[in-house]
Amino acid sequence: MKWKMKEVVLAVILSVACGVIYLGWSTLWIPISALVGPVGAGFMFGIWVIASPIVAYIIRKPGAAFIAEVAAAAVELLTGSHFGLSALLVGVFQGIGSEIAFALFRYKRYNLFTLMLSGALAGVLGIVYNLVANGFGYYTTGVFFATLAIHIISGAILGGWLGKVVVDALAKTGVLEQYEIMKQTRKKGEINGNISRM
Amino acid sequence: MKANDSFLASLNPSCKLFTHIFVMFLLMTISNPKVTLFIWILGVFVGILLGGWRISYLFKRLVPYLGFSILVFWMMAAFGEGETTIWKWAWFHVTEESITNGLTVALRMLGFVTYGLLFTSTTDLTLFIMSLIHQCKLSPKWAYGLLAGFRFIPLFQSELRQMKTAHKVRGYKQKNSWKAFMRYSIPLFSQGIRKAERIAIAMEARGFTGTKERTYYQTTQVVTKDWAYAFLLLIVVIALMMVEG
Numbered sequence: 298m299k300w301k302m303k304e305v306v307l308a309v310i311l312s313v314a315c316g317v318i319y320l321g322w323s324t325l326w327i328p329i330s331a332l333v334g335p336v337g338a339g340f341m342f343g344i345w346v347i348a349s350p351i352v353a354y355i356i357r358k359p360g361a362a363f364i365a366e367v368a369a370a371a372v373e374l375l376t377g378s379h380f381g382l383s384a385l386l387v388g389v390f391q392g393i394g395s396e397i398a399f400a401l402f403r404y405k406r407y408n409l410f411t412l413m414l415s416g417a418l419a420g421v422l423g424i425v426y427n428l429v430a431n432g433f434g435y436y437t438t439g440v441f442f443a444t445l446a447i448h449i450i451s452g453a454i455l456g457g458w459l460g461k462v463v464v465d466a467l468a469k470t471g472v473l474e475q476y477e478i479m480k481q482t483r484k485k486g487e488i489n490g491n492i493s494r495m
Numbered sequence: 496m497k498a499n500d501s502f503l504a505s506l507n508p509s510c511k512l513f514t515h516i517f518v519m520f521l522l523m524t525i526s527n528p529k530v531t532l533f534i535w536i537l538g539v540f541v542g543i544l545l546g547g548w549r550i551s552y553l554f555k556r557l558v559p560y561l562g563f564s565i566l567v568f569w570m571m572a573a574f575g576e577g578e579t580t581i582w583k584w585a586w587f588h589v590t591e592e593s594i595t596n597g598l599t600v601a602l603r604m605l606g607f608v609t610y611g612l613l614f615t616s617t618t619d620l621t622l623f624i625m626s627l628i629h630q631c632k633l634s635p636k637w638a639y640g641l642l643a644g645f646r647f648i649p650l651f652q653s654e655l656r657q658m659k660t661a662h663k664v665r666g667y668k669q670k671n672s673w674k675a676f677m678r679y680s681i682p683l684f685s686q687g688i689r690k691a692e693r694i695a696i697a698m699e700a701r702g703f704t705g706t707k708e709r710t711y712y713q714t715t716q717v718v719t720k721d722w723a724y725a726f727l728l729l730i731v732v733i734a735l736m737m738v739e740g
Contacts, residue, residue, distance in 0.1 A: 302705060303695035305636055309644030310691040314684060317651055331566040336574075368641065374611060375620070376648060379563045381611030382519050383604065430523050430607075431567075432600040435593065437576045466681050472688040 300358065307476070308352050312365045315348035316372025323378055336440055339447035343455020346419035349395035350412045350460030357477040359404050362415060366392030387426045394422030395456075407478075409461055416456025420448035501547030503617035507721045509626040511618065514725040515610040518732055522606050528598035530739040534732055535602055538609040541728070546617050556616075560608045564601040571597035620645060626715040636705025643694050650690075651683060658682060 322344045330338035352365035370388020378384040398415035399407070424445050427433040433441060464478070473479050498504040503511065518534070525531050539557075542548040575597060577590025624642050627633040658679060669675045 300636070301695075302636065302640070302699055302703070303692050305640040305705075306643055306695040306698075307688060307691040309637075309640045310647055310687045311684070313644045313647045314651055314687055317648060327563055327566055331569055364637075368644070372645070372648065375615060375645070377615070378611075379560050379608060380604070381560075381608035382515060382614070383607040383611075385611075386516070386519070430519075431604070432571060432596055435571060435575045435596040435600070437574070440574050463677075463680060463684065466677065467684055467688070470681065470685045472685045475692070 312368035316369040319373045336443045340451050342448045343451035346391050346456035347460045350457050354464050355478045362395040363392040390422040390426040391419040394419035412461050413453040413457035416452035417449045420452030498619040499547045502545040507717045508618045508623040509630040510721040531602040533735050535606040564605045568597040568601035571600050
C-alpha cells in the first residue's frame with residue numbers, strides 16, 4: 298500500500314502537534330510523580346501514546362501507528378524534553394505496541410476496541426522499556442504491577458478513547474473528507490442507504 | 496534545533512546520533528552509581544571541550560534537569576524494594592538498597608539527557624534529515640515530509656497564542672479544563688490538517704514525487720573523523736565500565 302504525499306504530510310503534522318502536547322505533559326508530570334510515585338502518576342501516561350491512535354484511525358495503513366509515535370517522540374526530543382534520548386527510544390517501544398494492536402486485526406478494524414487496545418499495548422511496551430532503562434524492576438512487586446495496570450488503563454482511556462473522541466470531532470468539521478476514515482464511512486453509509494431503500 | 500560552530504557540529508548527524516544511542520544502551524546495563532556518574536561527567540566534558548558549551552549555557556540547560564533527576568532519585572528511593580529500612584512515613588519507605596538504585600537511575604537519566612543535549616545542541620535539523628536520506632536510506636518522501644512538518648512547531652505555538660488572545664478579547668473564561676482542551680485542540684488540529692493538504696499539493700505541483708532518483712543541494716558523508724569520534728567515545732565509556740565495574 299503506497300502512501301500518498303498528503304497522507305505523509307498529514308501524519309507528520311499531526312505527530313508534530315502531538316509531540317508539542319507531549320512536551321507540555323512531561324513538564325506537568327514531574328511534580329505529580331514525585332509526590333504520589335509511579336503508581337499515582339501512571340494515570341497521566343495515556344496522553345503520551347495518543348499520536349498512534351489518532352494517525353492510525355485517520356490514515357488506516359500499516360505502519361501509521363508506529364511512524365506517528367516515533368515522529369512525535371522525535372519532536373519531543375528536538376524541542377528539549379527532560380527525558381533526553383530516552384524520549385525517542387520509549388517512543389519506538391510504544392509505537393511497536395500500538396502497531397501490534399492494528400496488525401492483530403490485519404489493519405481491517407478501526408473501532409473503539411482496537412484503538413483502546415492499541416493504547417493499552419503501548420502502555421505494556423512502555424513499561425517494558427522502563428523495566429530495561431529506568432529501573433522499574435527495582436520497585437517493590439506490588440508497586441510494579443499496580444504501575445503496569447494503571448499504565449494499561451490510562452493508555453486505553455487517555456490514548457485510545459480520547460484519540461477517537463478527538464478524531465470524531467475533527468471528522469465533523471469536514472477536514473477529513475479526503476482521507477481513508479471518511480472514505481470508509483461513506484462506503485458504509487452507501488451500503489446502509491441501499492439496504493434501507495430496498 | 497540549530498548547530499553551533501563546534502567540532503561536534505561538524506560531524507555526521509546520523510553517526511553522532513547512533514553513537515550516543517549506543518552510549519545510552521551501555522548506560523542501561525550499568526547498575527553501579529559511581530560508573531554512571533563518571534559517564535555522565537564524561538558527557539559534560541565532551542560538551543565543554545568539543546560541543547562548544549559555555550558554563551552559562553551549561554547552568555541554564557542542565558540545572559533544571561538536575562532538579563528532575565533529584566525527583567527521579569526520590570521516587571526510586573521512596574518506592575523501591577529493599578531490606579534495610581532507613582526511614583518510613585506514610586507510603587514512603589526508604590531503604591539502603593533503594594537509595595543506591597535511586598542514585599543509579601537518577602544519574603542514568605541525567606546521562607540520557609546530557610547525551611541527548613550533546614546531539615540536539617550541535618546538530619542542524621536540515622543536515623540531520625539529509626543524513627537520514629544519505630546514510631540511513633530514508634525515503635525522500637518521508638524526509639521532506641518531516642522537514643515540512645517540523646516547520647510547524649513554531650507555527651502551532653503562535654497559533655495557540657493567537658487563539659487564546661482571540662478568546663480573551665471576546666470575554667471567554669475557561670471554566671473546566673476538559674472543555675478548554677477540546678476548544679483549543681480541535682481548531683489547532685483542523686488547521687493543521689488543512690495546511691498539511693495544501694503543503695502536499697504544493698509539493699506535488701512543483702514536481703516532487705518522492706522517488707529516490709533525484710539530486711540534492713546538500714549531501715552528507717561519513718568521514719574519518721566521524722568514525723574517530725564514535726570509536727574514541729565508546730572506548731572511553733567501555734574503559735570506564737571495565738575499571739570501575
